[in-house]
Amino acid sequence: MPYYFAYGSNMNPTRVAARIGRTxxxxxxxxxxxxxxxxxxSRVAGIAHAxxxxxxxxxxxxxxxELEHPGQIRDMDPFEGYPExxxxxxxxxxxxxxxxxxxxxxxxxxxxxxxxxxxxxxxxHLLAGEPFLTPDYHARLAEVDAVTGLDEPTLAALGLxxxxxx
Numbered sequence: 001m002p003y004y005f006a007y008g009s010n011m012n013p014t015r016v017a018a019r020i021g022r023t024x025x026x027x028x029x030x031x032x033x034x035x036x037x038x039x040x041x042s043r044v045a046g047i048a049h050a051x052x053x054x055x056x057x058x059x060x061x062x063x064x065x066e067l068e069h070p071g072q073i074r075d076m077d078p079f080e081g082y083p084e085x086x087x088x089x090x091x092x093x094x095x096x097x098x099x100x101x102x103x104x105x106x107x108x109x110x111x112x113x114x115x116x117x118x119x120x121x122x123x124x125h126l127l128a129g130e131p132f133l134t135p136d137y138h139a140r141l142a143e144v145d146a147v148t149g150l151d152e153p154t155l156a157a158l159g160l161x162x163x164x165x166x
Contacts, residue, residue, distance in 0.1 A: 008050030011129025
């Protein structure tokens with residue numbers, strides 16, 4: 001079965017289930033030689049989504065979902081903005097079971113910018129991935145400077161809601 005590696009808001013299993021349905025399982029995974037960035041420009045000025053960039057010696061922790069069927073990755077594409085905003089790559093993700101090849105979304109060329117911050121509601125989805133993260137990594141995520149006080153229409157433009165995990 002195919003695998004999908006989530007390092008951003010989809011580390012929240014409830015969000016994944018609301019978007020693509022049930023998965024076979026989820027386990028902790030590490031994408032080596034990459035670094036987590038909040039540099040993917042969103043549809044709202046100044047607000048970021050998560051991204052990963054190649055960076056020797058660094059690591060990105062996240063949730064590795066074993067999909068129930070191959071079509072689920074296509075079901076995730078609209079939520080990830082594929083192919084306009086993110087590209088989909090097959091990369092090895094380290095797990096307790098060894099390396100597993102998985103789909104990883106990485107910001108498309110021209111879709112990143114500096115001086116961006118995630119919305120607090122977005123960051124909360126990352127923090128919900130705590131079962132898949134080391135305590136140190138989770139603590140570093142909790143310290144990320146996030147934008148607070150966004151209204152519901154702005155959250156909706158970001159694909160977020162205070163009322164639903166989707």
